[in-house]
Every structure is written in C-alpha cells, then in structure tokens.
Amino acid sequence: MDIVQHTDVVVLGGGPAGIAAAVAASRRGLKATVIERNSFLGGKATAAEVGTVCGLYHFSKSGGSAYVVNGFAKEFAETLQARSGTQPLHNAEGLHYLPYNIEAFKKICLELISHDNIIIHFNAVLKNVQTENGKIISASVIAEGKPLTIFFKSLIDCSGDSVISSAANLPVLKTDNYQAAAQLFTMEGVAEDNEGRLGLLIVKALKAAIDQDILPEFYDRVYIVQGSLKNNCVSLKIGIPLPVTYAPGNLQELKTVAQSFVENLSRFLIKNVTAFKNASIQHIAPEVGTRTGQRSIGKYILTEEDVLQCRKFDDAIANASWPVEEWGQQRRVSMCYFPEHDFYQVPAVCLQSATITNLFFAGRNISATEKAIASARVMGICLQTGYAAGCLAAAFASGFSQNDAVKQVQKEQL
C-alpha cells in the first residue's frame, strides 16, 4: 500500500533552483515537499562539483564584482562566499564568478530547507503523475525504496531535465545533440601555487603529447576550475569526447568514458608534469556534468535574440547577466556576448506551463531555446527562476493572482 501525503507545493529536484523554490513557497507560509533522487542537495553544484557560481554579477570589464541579482540569490551568494572563504573572480572578457566550497554549498542548502514548512524526501524518484481537468493533482514517488503518493495544489519542475513534463506526456523542447558533458575531479599533492602557471604547464605537456601522437586529440579538453588551487589541491574539468543524446545507455557510457579519461589523464600528469610528481586523485565528482537537457514548454519560449538584445519584460522575474556559452566537442567554448554593463530579463511566462495550470518550471529546464538556455542555465539565474517559480506556485496554491505574485517577486529580486 502506498503511503499518502498531502502538501501545498511539490518541488522536484534539490538543486539550486529547487532549493530556492522550496524556500520561496515556505516564506509565503505554504508547506513544500522536495523530492530529490540523491542523498544530498545542490544538484550539479555538488553532484558534478562545477565549482563556481556564474550569473550573479554585472558583465563588466572593470574590477569590482557588482551584483546584478537581488533577494534570495544575493542572500545565498553572500552566505556561500562567507562560508567558502572565497572572493568573486573575473576574466579579461568581463565575466565575474564566485568559486565555492562544495561542502559549504551542500550545508547551506540543507540549512535552508531545514524548516518546519519543508519536507524533504532523499533517495526519491518521481515515477509518474496523475492529471485531472488540466491540473496535475498527485505524484507517485519511490522514496527510500517505498511507494509514496503525494497530493498537492501546485508543483515545480526543478529536475533540470523536465522530468514532470515527460511524466505528464507534455511536449518538450529537445535537440539531437546537447552540449558536451564534463567530468570534474580533484588532485592533491600538487606542487605549484600559481593557478595560471599550473594551467600553462598542463596545456604545454598535453599539447606536446598530442602532437607526438602519444595522446589522442581530445586530451586538449582539460581545464582548471577557476579559483580551485588551494592547499596543494586542484580541481580539473575534462570534456567528455562523446555526444550527449540521453538515448538509453548514453549516461552510463559517458560515465564509463569519464572514468577512464580521469585515470589516464592523472597518470599522464603524474609522469610528465613535475608539479604533479607526488600528486594523486583525491576524489572524483559523483556525477558526470551534463550541461543541458530537454526543456518544458511554457507560455513563452525565451530566445537567443531576447538574450543577445538584452530584452526587458513587463513580467520579468530575473535579471540575467551571462553570455550564450556553448560547449561542443572541441576544446574552445563558443561565447556570444551582449553589450557590456547590460543584462536581459527572464519573464514569468517562461516558468508557467503552456497547458497545465498548476505546473511551473525553474532552473535549467525553463521554457527556453537551446541557445537561450546556454545562458540561462548558470546558477545565479537558476536561483532567481527557482525563487520566482516558488512564489508563483505558492500564489496559485493560495488562490492569489499570478500578476500580484510577479509584482512581489520584482520587488524582492529586480
């Protein structure tokens, strides 16, 4: 027999968007239930250990990192910065980002949802949803191996992969090839204290080995996670030389290829780069990082033009300041910038389902084209869309108008 629970708002996924959504609903006085398949929180930030939060600050070549976000996203970033003991960094192109400590990220998420109004189910996956009169009324979940049925008033898909839309048989936005996946891992015992110099040493050694056919060409896709060199440890990000299709078996194949890439690369570095002579693998991030997946279809689909022309919307709920960043199957990332000092906005209609009145989306599965999500997927923006979706879902559950909810979000976030 299924265990039955009742809540106001269900949030699928405990990544940056899901945490923000649950906090928003609880701050509106509603009961939120989070369903998370992992045994910890943070999504890609902690499972794939991506290492920096982007999209928090203005796009500007001048030194100081000025927040472009407000409200919950800023609050989260300030706590994360203080607990991680880090400072925002910026590059020559004017992009600013915050390095963070993985354990601090997990702990902050847990503290935020340790609230009377929030229930969390870890090790829980959504099996299916039941729809009635244009609404989704309940979700069947397997939590800690036991069947559970949850009834709710509204729900938010923060799974990153539009899991709820798929379960409800709704059309989704897909592509044949998604952005390239990457694996993060950390090495300890590294005898170098300058990140730039270490990066050059790695690139030089790999290039020489590739030129001499000692290593295959894809070994050029190795990057240092910015700001990660600390206490003789450094985190490396490697591009996985296999297309991301989400076809059956694709994720397992990515994981297998990533594992052998990490092992071979670390062996190579230890043997060929003096700074790694006494180094070893400290740990490998538990998940391969898949950057984009299928997206839900909302009342509006955010486009590349909206992003690059810095479009502002009357129903804006987020300020978004990150270029279109696309990782393919080659070393160089493709970046498409909008004018410095400007930003675009994400409208509420990208978070509201086109067909199901009580379904909302946030994070990297909002209603956006592949190019637009290549910008809007960064965490500074996911935190904002998450918080806004939580407010919209709470308003729906309470019978309040969506317009009023948008105005309230604008006051807090913009």
Ligand SMILES: Cc1cc2nc3c(=O)[nH]c(=O)nc-3n(C[C@H](O)[C@H](O)[C@H](O)COP(=O)(O)OP(=O)(O)OC[C@H]3O[C@@H](n4cnc5c(N)ncnc54)[C@H](O)[C@@H]3O)c2cc1C
């Ligand atoms: C390699 C890589 C590098 C990146 N670098 C950066 C960076 O430097 N800065 C930056 O800001 N962003 C970066 N990103 C992007 C960013 O990490 C993600 O886009 C962001 O975490 C998305 O947040 P989210 O909450 O929407 O989804 P996610 O972080 O993907 O979280 C989704 C959550 O839902 C859970 N879930 C999924 N399906 C189910 C299910 N069926 N049942 C239950 N739970 C489920 C997952 O376990 C997860 O916890 C990077 C991403 C990758 C892959």
